[in-house]
Amino acid sequence: MYITEPNPLLMADRAPINTLGISHRMHTLAPHDCGWVQICHWRENRWHAGIYLHQVLLKGLIWIEAYEQHIATGRDLADFVRTMAETA
Amino acid sequence: MTTNDPQQQQMIRDAMKSIAERKPGRTKLVYDKTKRTIVAVAEGSQVPRALNITADDADMFGAITLSGTWLREAWPSLAAGSDVAVRFTLWDKGDAYTLCDLGPQVGPITAEVAVGLEGPGDSDDTRLRIILSKDSSAAAHGPCTFVAPDGSTFTLKGYDHHDGRVVPLDVAIVEVQPALSERRAGLLENTVLDDRSIVCFGLGTGGAYAAIELAKCGVRRFTLVDPDRLSVGNVSRHPGGISQVGRYKVNVVRDAILEKNPDAQVFVYPIAVSPEKLEDIRSLIRGANLVICGTDNRPSKLLINQLCIEENVAAVYGGAFRRAYGGQVLRVRPRVSPCQQCFISAMPDEAADVEISSPTEADAVAYSDRPVAVEPGLSLDVLPIANFLTKLALMELLEGKPTSLDILRRDFSAPWYLWLNRPEPGTQYAGMPPLSDSIDEMTINRWYGVEFERDTACPACGDFLGTMAAAHGIDLDAVVIPSKA
Numbered sequence: 001m002y003i004t005e006p007n008p009l010l011m012a013d014r015a016p017i018n019t020l021g022i023s024h025r026m027h028t029l030a031p032h033d034c035g036w037v038q039i040c041h042w043r044e045n046r047w048h049a050g051i052y053l054h055q056v057l058l059k060g061l062i063w064i065e066a067y068e069q070h071i072a073t074g075r076d077l078a079d080f081v082r083t084m085a086e087t088a
Numbered sequence: 089m090t091t092n093d094p095q096q097q098q099m100i101r102d103a104m105k106s107i108a109e110r111k112p113g114r115t116k117l118v119y120d121k122t123k124r125t126i127v128a129v130a131e132g133s134q135v136p137r138a139l140n141i142t143a144d145d146a147d148m149f150g151a152i153t154l155s156g157t158w159l160r161e162a163w164p165s166l167a168a169g170s171d172v173a174v175r176f177t178l179w180d181k182g183d184a185y186t187l188c189d190l191g192p193q194v195g196p197i198t199a200e201v202a203v204g205l206e207g208p209g210d211s212d213d214t215r216l217r218i219i220l221s222k223d224s225s226a227a228a229h230g231p232c233t234f235v236a237p238d239g240s241t242f243t244l245k246g247y248d249h250h251d252g253r254v255v256p257l258d259v260a261i262v263e264v265q266p267a268l269s270e271r272r273a274g275l276l277e278n279t280v281l282d283d284r285s286i287v288c289f290g291l292g293t294g295g296a297y298a299a300i301e302l303a304k305c306g307v308r309r310f311t312l313v314d315p316d317r318l319s320v321g322n323v324s325r326h327p328g329g330i331s332q333v334g335r336y337k338v339n340v341v342r343d344a345i346l347e348k349n350p351d352a353q354v355f356v357y358p359i360a361v362s363p364e365k366l367e368d369i370r371s372l373i374r375g376a377n378l379v380i381c382g383t384d385n386r387p388s389k390l391l392i393n394q395l396c397i398e399e400n401v402a403a404v405y406g407g408a409f410r411r412a413y414g415g416q417v418l419r420v421r422p423r424v425s426p427c428q429q430c431f432i433s434a435m436p437d438e439a440a441d442v443e444i445s446s447p448t449e450a451d452a453v454a455y456s457d458r459p460v461a462v463e464p465g466l467s468l469d470v471l472p473i474a475n476f477l478t479k480l481a482l483m484e485l486l487e488g489k490p491t492s493l494d495i496l497r498r499d500f501s502a503p504w505y506l507w508l509n510r511p512e513p514g515t516q517y518a519g520m521p522p523l524s525d526s527i528d529e530m531t532i533n534r535w536y537g538v539e540f541e542r543d544t545a546c547p548a549c550g551d552f553l554g555t556m557a558a559a560h561g562i563d564l565d566a567v568v569i570p571s572k573a
Contacts (some may be wrong), residue, residue, distance in 0.1 A: 020456065020457070023455055024458035045386050046440065046453075047431055048386065049548060050546075
């Protein structure tokens with residue numbers, strides 16, 4: 001799940017998020033070759049067929065909300081979003 | 089020999105060679121009752137010279153191991169009077185000679201041995217010889233006796249000619265398969281597993297152990313799949329040793345299987361389980377009696393799970409928890425018992441608790457700003473899990489074949505099994521009572537069979553679509569899926 005606009009997507013300190021790579025602090029996975037930020041939801045090693053697509057989209061919405069808080073406060077995105085738990 | 093006296097050594101050799109060749113010699117061995125020892129009596133000597141012969145001295149002859157199968161195959165040439173050359177591994181400076189053809193792994197030093205019938209040619213200077221002497225006496229039996237295809241009986245003796253001396257060697261003729269089956273007799277009949285085939289995905293410590301143990305049980309058809317090579321780091325846990333570092337694990341385990349069951353058929357595939365290889369993997373699973381999954385990542389387990397369900401092949405999955413504080417084994421009978429996907433849905437925490445034994449596994453769950461440490465467990469903590477997995481696999485392979493092990497079926501009725509090596513801090517098992525204090529509470533070093541139900545809406549083995557549609561009031565028959573133009 002990528003954010004295609006804006007590109008580059010900036011952090012509160014104006015640095016591009018895609019420079020972080022796989023980041024726990026900002027809940028991102030490796031960026032796309034063209035620089036799109038990839039939102040982390042379930043890592044490949046945690047993915048399974050019982051995870052519904054709507055849960056992934058939900059994580060996307062939560063990430064955007066947390067990103068807004070990050071921009072407003074400068075705090076890490078991880079301060080607002082828990083790691084996605086193992087799910088049935 | 090324990091004696092360091094060269095003269096004594098030579099006297100012993102001369103006497104023993106004379107005895108072995110049934111020829112009169114200048115020196116004879118005699119037991120002296122008064123001295124309670126064996127003495128060598130040299131011809132013409134008035135005073136017997138006492139020799140301090142110990143049990144080690146009695147074992148001074150080297151041993152040659154030859155197979156009855158090889159002898160029968162070579163018999164037409166031998167019967168025609170020809171010597172047949174055959175290669176042996178020399179172990180321990182010539183103390184043991186093992187027919188190279190017995191197994192897949194030849195030792196570092198080999199030598200050619202000439203095998204022939206007793207006759208004028210047997211006194212030539214060939215370094216190593218095995219001579220078949222016709223022996224029609226009633227006493228002709230034992231490990232050095234060979235009954236030829238024409239019914240005649242021979243006694244075999246080996247000779248090592250070197251440094252102007254002839255050192256006799258004992259010959260043992262072995263019949264490999266019957267001898268291998270001897271220690272299984274009564275529990276597993278000789279041929280009960282002959283027609284069973286298994287596919288092993290992942291040949292790390294547990295997978296390799298399971299494959300080799302099943303070969304010892306008599307399984308003869310193996311397909312081994314693993315893309316990794318044996319590293320030095322693997323050696324402290326894996327059956328493969330330091331001298332095999334760099335080899336594909338599938339080849340290391342194939343040779344170990346053939347060392348235990350030389351008649352086994354072993355097919356090796358050094359490939360990864362991945363969606364790109366889906367149909368290749370499916371073709372390996374199709375027709376097998378059982379899949380053993382010892383892979384170290386969820387995507388491969390789920391792919392194998394899906395293919396096993398589609399091909400209706402039972403599977404057993406084994407894995408250690410982090411730092412191998414415990415482990416789990418899951419048996420899947422397609423559409424009968426819970427599958428790997430059902431297990432993840434039912435017990436997500438247990439399914440996610442895995443050992444991180446390599447940098448590759450750590451990288452799969454690490455972040456650049458939150459590294460994951462490699463925390464492997466000890467081999468001795470992994471092996472109980474592998475051992476249970478092997479037992480469960482054996483019971484699956486024996487399904488429908490009555491054996492003495494049938495009494496175990498009641499103990500192996502659960503789909504999932506849990507084992508704990510220690511009360512690991514930070515886990516729900518940290519507060520377990522000591523083993524010696526507990527009878528009916530959960531403790532370390534006990535297996536627990538855990539029942540749980542199949543997920544009828546499981547995306548892998550259940551009616552996922554039907555259940556979803558029913559939950560949302562959708563009539564699937566009315567759904568039109570547009571085809572790609």
